[in-house]
Amino acid sequence: MSLINYRTIDIDSLDPDSSINFPLETLLPGTLPPPTTSATAASTGSQIRQLLRSGDSEGALRHVLDTAPLGGNERAKEVHLATVVEVLGGIRQGEMSRVLEGVCGDGVEGGVERGDCLMKYLYKGMASQSSGSVSPSKKSSLSPQSTGGFSQIHARNLGEGGGGQQMSVLLSWHEKLVDIVGVGSIVRVMTDRRTV
Template sequence: MATLNYRTIDIDALDPDSPHNFPLPTLLPSSLPPPASSSTAAGTAAQVRQLLRSGDSEGALRHALDTAPLGGDERAKEVHLATVIEVLQGIRQGEMSRVLEGVCGGGVEGGAERGDCLMKYLYKGMATHSTSSSSSSGNGTLSPSKKSSLSPQSTGFTQVQARNFGEGGGGQQMSVLLSWHEKLVDITGIGSIVRVMTDRRTV
């Protein structure tokens, strides 16, 4: 009689709460916007830049958060992340609180949703920075071939990427994101952090 090797049993297949037996896409809300393409995100970026040039930083941030591609592909999300970071870096530190109150304040219609969306982008920007830093640092030395492979990729945001994701610009980006995070928590409270951690709609 053959003995059963219990280490080879797929426990997840027997667990009714396992993702194998529970379709995770059903957790997404039915109000999820239709998938956005990278060309749509690039068009949004052009509109946001136009608002920035006209001096309407509050309107630029509001438009960037309202058009976040929650249902978009990864390429569209990367392009939109660069757009949001460009907006955040284009706003002076003294104007952060005023802009956040106008975009994410409690008395503003849709302010709480925009605050949560901005929190998602802040965390994603921090994660992108830490990932690029860890891959570029390594053991502290890089071969010439590795250094050349770390140059920013062309995404339509050449100036932003060279400033943020290139060598020497990551510290500045992290400083900007942390400053916005501090101001945003002052306005929305820590509840926004909890909602972002549990929301399956990613940016």
């Protein structure tokens, strides 16, 4: 009897339903927009800022969600994320529900897709805030010091403006968006392969 190490067998290559046996690109819809560059995203950002300055916050939010670079490179996605966060921060809290109803409401054409896109941006903004809380240059300059039992490490810039304020804005928008589009949007965003 021969000795076979069953732990070294690649089961995925034998399974016909495995993801390595068919191209993953077939899971993406055929309606993806053409790839976007960071220059295109920057010019779109200036148009959106102009709408926001003119007082058309609903139009600015609609335009920023309709021009999301789903097929763009990572730099274009970062530039567009900054524009989305700027638009969300430029809308007053008292206007959030009205603007969301006009952009993502039940009777609005394409409202569900815009709601899902906004939910993707909210989660991406929250993730970038939590991962970018301490810069690499500050990490290397930290040295162990006696703290008397208290930690000197701060996860977020709470109370000092900056990251904590932006996280608060994103969480407020998340709450209002879930009230309008429901929790189904969260599930759709978590399972969608198209990223912003």
